[in-house]
Amino acid sequence: MARKSTFRLTGFDPVFFIFHLLFLGITYTIYLAPHIAPSTFPYFGLIPIFYSLLVLGNIFLIFLLFWRRIAYAILFLILSTGLYQPLTKSYQYFGKEVTVEPDFKMITFNAHYLKQDGFDKFFKKENADLVVLQEVYWRNDAFNQLKDSTFGDYYHEKHSIIQFFSKYPIIETKKILSGENGTTAYAAYADIDTGKDTIRIINVYLESMLIDKGLVKETLDQDMAEENSKKIGGKLTRGFLEHEKQIKILIPYITNSKHPVILAGDLNSAPNSYEYQQIIYWLNDAYPVVGKSVGTSFHEFKYPIRLDYIFHSDEILPVKYDVLHDVKLSDHYPVVGHFKLP
Numbered sequence: 001m002a003r004k005s006t007f008r009l010t011g012f013d014p015v016f017f018i019f020h021l022l023f024l025g026i027t028y029t030i031y032l033a034p035h036i037a038p039s040t041f042p043y044f045g046l047i048p049i050f051y052s053l054l055v056l057g058n059i060f061l062i063f064l065l066f067w068r069r070i071a072y073a074i075l076f077l078i079l080s081t082g083l084y085q086p087l088t089k090s091y092q093y094f095g096k097e098v099t100v101e102p103d104f105k106m107i108t109f110n111a112h113y114l115k116q117d118g119f120d121k122f123f124k125k126e127n128a129d130l131v132v133l134q135e136v137y138w139r140n141d142a143f144n145q146l147k148d149s150t151f152g153d154y155y156h157e158k159h160s161i162i163q164f165f166s167k168y169p170i171i172e173t174k175k176i177l178s179g180e181n182g183t184t185a186y187a188a189y190a191d192i193d194t195g196k197d198t199i200r201i202i203n204v205y206l207e208s209m210l211i212d213k214g215l216v217k218e219t220l221d222q223d224m225a226e227e228n229s230k231k232i233g234g235k236l237t238r239g240f241l242e243h244e245k246q247i248k249i250l251i252p253y254i255t256n257s258k259h260p261v262i263l264a265g266d267l268n269s270a271p272n273s274y275e276y277q278q279i280i281y282w283l284n285d286a287y288p289v290v291g292k293s294v295g296t297s298f299h300e301f302k303y304p305i306r307l308d309y310i311f312h313s314d315e316i317l318p319v320k321y322d323v324l325h326d327v328k329l330s331d332h333y334p335v336v337g338h339f340k341l342p
Helices: 013-031 042-049 051-068 070-079 081-087 119-126 141-148 222-250 274-280 286-290
Strands: 104-110 130-134 155-159 162-166 170-178 186-193 198-205 261-266 308-312 317-323 335-340
Touching (some): 013 042, 013 051, 013 070, 042 051, 042 222, 051 070, 104 119, 104 308, 130 198, 130 261, 155 186, 162 170, 170 198, 170 222, 222 274, 274 308, 286 308, 308 335
Parallel strands (some): 104 130
Antiparallel strands (some): 186 198, 261 308, 317 335
């Protein structure tokens, strides 16, 4: 009697195999997404946002294969190994140990307009050399109290909803993005004198996607769910297109800087996105190098995603990178970076 082939497909197997292969192929477009400009095909921008879900879906299909066809499960497990590297930009547990002592600590924090109490206590405890804030207006009592108490001895520069607080003198500032043409993007730089060198700090808040929490709320109404999905897709693709324009304005302030650069803030973009890629052509993302925990920083919609970053020039050495998931003062978590300056 002839032996049954290990790889022979019968019954529903061919359909399942082809579906899994197509699903895996879609997941692998994560390697294309960073290089496709939104103006060319904006829907590629959705892949980085939902990448972790695509990876989980692939893992689920592999488990099903282990139940049906072990040989094919092993094959797809091997084919899926390339999906790991993009995940390390949001889930890095094996960052390298740096034995150099840091001499510069900074925080970037989308503080959601200081709506909650506890910011004074938090910033006093952290005692950072530099704090850059997003979504913080300077014309209100909460901000003035924070500025006068916790940051009373810091140098301060403001630009609409982004703020700089530095223990080092700020010797030059300039606005980069100012909410032009009805957009919500803001960016500015502040050159600080550390005593040894001048460092350019770029504080960024790229276009908000303006997705209301109600749009992602679960509903049993199929028509409403479809309508909400269309609205979300439209807001995201519009945001991707605005980001492309804003990044083009931002990049020259990195490339033309005479000083080492740290760029930090809320990009409203996921890792492996077009926006992210344009920045890491010129700067390094500190998290994948020294991160040792989950890097996701936005938690409002119960779908954790990394939107907040600290990038740096080659001359600046990252030593430690933390996302403080126990600090729930905002819909974002604060990000803390420790560096050795040149």
